[in-house]
Amino acid sequence: MTGDGSTIKSRIRNLLRSPAAKHKKNRKESLAGKVTLEKVLGITASGNSGLACDPRSGLVAYPAGCVVVLLNPKKNRQHHIINVSRKTITALSFSPDGKYLVTGESGHLPAVRLWDVAERRQVAELQKHKYGISCVAFSPNSKYIVSVGNQHDMMVNVWAWKKDVVVAANKVSSKVTGVSFSEDSSYFVTAGNRHVKFWYLDHCKPIKVAPVPLLGRSGLLGELRNNFFCDVACGRGSQSDSTFCITSSGLLCEFNSKRMLDKWVDLQTGVAQSLSVSEDLIFCGCADGVVRAFSPADLCFVCTLPRPHPAGTDVSAVTEAR
Numbered sequence: 001m002t003g004d005g006s007t008i009k010s011r012i013r014n015l016l017r018s019p020a021a022k023h024k025k026n027r028k029e030s031l032a033g034k035v036t037l038e039k040v041l042g043i044t045a046s047g048n049s050g051l052a053c054d055p056r057s058g059l060v061a062y063p064a065g066c067v068v069v070l071l072n073p074k075k076n077r078q079h080h081i082i083n084v085s086r087k088t089i090t091a092l093s094f095s096p097d098g099k100y101l102v103t104g105e106s107g108h109l110p111a112v113r114l115w116d117v118a119e120r121r122q123v124a125e126l127q128k129h130k131y132g133i134s135c136v137a138f139s140p141n142s143k144y145i146v147s148v149g150n151q152h153d154m155m156v157n158v159w160a161w162k163k164d165v166v167v168a169a170n171k172v173s174s175k176v177t178g179v180s181f182s183e184d185s186s187y188f189v190t191a192g193n194r195h196v197k198f199w200y201l202d203h204c205k206p207i208k209v210a211p212v213p214l215l216g217r218s219g220l221l222g223e224l225r226n227n228f229f230c231d232v233a234c235g236r237g238s239q240s241d242s243t244f245c246i247t248s249s250g251l252l253c254e255f256n257s258k259r260m261l262d263k264w265v266d267l268q269t270g271v272a273q274s275l276s277v278s279e280d281l282i283f284c285g286c287a288d289g290v291v292r293a294f295s296p297a298d299l300c301f302v303c304t305l306p307r308p309h310p311a312g313t314d315v316s317a318v319t320e321a322r
Contacts, residue, residue: 037080040064048274049091049135054098063089081120091136104133112147128157139185151175167204170214178231183240191232220260237279239296246275265299
């Protein structure tokens, strides 16, 4: 038996040393250097956190598995960032200047990764979550990155990324689907299932000791406390003291500076999903591709945006508005 075993081993060794095996190995290595990702078809974003737009360049970022697609919609051209861990990207956000992109991922011991957009390479990494990341966001002053774990992870971390230190952390018991920083970067707001919470950064200092407990205060939801708040956006300009949320049932809500749900309006839709706020307008993404615009000053209805034309339509042949 021993002789047979050694004979088999020697045959395998000779086979691996043969010219054909070496040629096959060299061929694989040469192919690995030549194969590049040219175009991605499809998207794996599971919610609002899986889509980001750089307001300076107009570049759109979205996940496709372990790849981040950087789409230039004007030129219809893609560039790609490939996650070195091969874990699925679940959340992403641009820095205010558009130079960096932060991503969160799923799986065991997921990382928050910071990427240089122009060079498409990783420049920093944070591993403080255990079971998946649902939201990430830059502060407007670019000092901090906040990451929110999924309902199994239940952690909120504030990362001073330039000094590579977590300055504050706490737990969150609800499923969170949205996060937004205030204009002055002094606090951020998370929104989710029966959850709107204000987190304050007054006591956060980037020193390399244990992170301080992150101070959080729940929003006063009143009679809407049983709603799913699926997205959140802090006000800008003259409305910077206000915080706007949207519920999955189709309500646009405004919280005042005292965290109280001050007023709300019905979007006249079956389902609402996303929210975007500027100084002059609030855009609400609703069912069936409907986008409604409101005034942030008084929540008055402004207009409903025209829907995109169906795929394959020759726009030049359209003679009248529909």
